[in-house]
Amino acid sequence: MIRSFSLFAMLLATMLITSLLPRAASAPQPGIPVVTEANLARAWGTLHEKTYAFPNGDRYWVKRLEAGTHDQPYTFSLFLPGRTGTFRYIRYADGDPQKPVWSVVNLEETAQLPNAPGFLETADRHVWIGAPIVYRPLGRGTIEEKRDHFLPIAVHKQAGGFALEIRMPVQAGLVSEMWALESSHPLVPWEREQFASIWLALDLQRKAKWLYDGYYYQSPSTYVPSSPDAYWRIPENYVLRSLLFTGQSRAAEDVAYVMLDTSVQNQEAEGYWKTLPLSEWLWQEYGIPDGFFDTRFNTGAAELMLEGCRQYRDTRFCQAAQKYAAFFRDYAARHHFVVDGVNVGWLVADYAHPGGNRKTHVSLNHQLAEINFLLNMYVQFGNPTDRELAAIMLNGVVNLGPKWVAPNGDLYYARFPDGSFGRTDYPYLTYNDLRETQRLYWTVYGREEPELDRLIRSKRAWMDANGVVNPFPE
Structure with missing residues (x-):
């Protein structure tokens, strides 16, 4: 079967950006993390939580809420110590998907984060955070994103830092997810110009999603089920390919391990x-x-x-x-x-x-x-x-x-x-x-x-x- 051009364009773009840096060394990178997982029953459904605690001190976590009834949003906070901070994310110039550019907002000047994956950075804390997502499971490894259901992440300036208020909708028949990688050290060396170009090409928002159980790609119209907002769990992870073959950053080394571990389970x-x-x-x-x-x-x-x-x-x-x-x-x-x-x-x-x-x-x-x-x-x-x-x-x-x-x-x-x-x-x-x-x-x-x-x-x-x-x- 000849797949859609856009799918192979993603593969080819990923292969290209991995050629921009020397190949990652074939040696243990962040070490084998300790993985914990919990499935917690709630009055409204089930809360699934998984955490990867890396020997280098970094911590990756992901939450998935499966709601059987309507309820108030599930709310929790993420605190970032520091007097000032930024959020670096990808936007598209003139709304053109072929023109991704980096945009940086100051945390002290914003009340909520843009709905996009990105990097939170203060002097003492560094976080790669995913965009909140709400979706309906369609079966056959396919989900349908409900873009009008997500709730933005609120930013509250407090003494000593910033508190991010994360609200995950609890709505019958829908699933809410959120993930992040936290570190006390810079996750990507942005001062090296080629890294900005490499990470700019990694799409986990428009055509691809990273979820609790794997990497999802925009569903072709010839797949069943499908819809304009549908994504299917694809065996080959193009973002993982870039993370593995470029490496040279804590974000790449940590999350590549998480993605490999998830793929093994599938x-x-x-x-x-x-x-x-x-x-x-x-x-x-x-x-x-x-x-x-x-x-x-x-x-x-x-x-x-x-x-x-x-x-x-x-x-x-x-x-x-x-x-x-x-x-x-x-x-x-x-x-x-x-x-x-x-x-x-x-x-x-x-x-x-x-x-x-x-x-x-x-x-x-x-x-x-x-x-x-x-x-x-x-x-x-x-x-x-x-x-x-x-x-x-x-x-x-x-x-x-x-x-x-x-x-x-x-x-x-x-x-x-x-x-x-x-x-x-x-x-x-x-x-x-x-x-x-x-x-x-x-x-x-x-x-x-x-x-x-x-x-x-x-x-x-x-x-x-x-x-x-x-x-x-x-």
């Missing part, structure tokens, strides 16, 4: 992450119902687990990556097309459902992402079965060689079950996937793969002829 016992909504396109084309397996989203999620394993040395993240690799090896053995050649190759189907479905097409970018993950797993853990499957899948690509190339020199997006090729490829996503495959091939085998080189050169020539600029370093 992993199925079999080792994969379900796409919970129904895709009308996949249902009509291949008979795939809701709760299906999407290879690209899953491989992206597992890649983040592998990076979390490297950085935090948390055995659960390492085991989650290995669990997915084991699942994928079994999946590939049952859902592939054989491609004959000097060495037999496999093309692995993009989508499947545990209940069964017609075999789907194979997108070149999906296949390459899977190969890259398997080679990265082999480099990390040395399991020869990962390298062997990657080799068979790479054979599936190179055995078809020039058949991937369209008459105009571009690459075809996918090969279909009837053996035909078609659909327009992404401008540069697949090109960079190919380059990463070649890089990993060199790492493992000490040489380049010639057919990959031909595909790379064909795609590059098409990009040059059509004015497509690759934003990533080459």
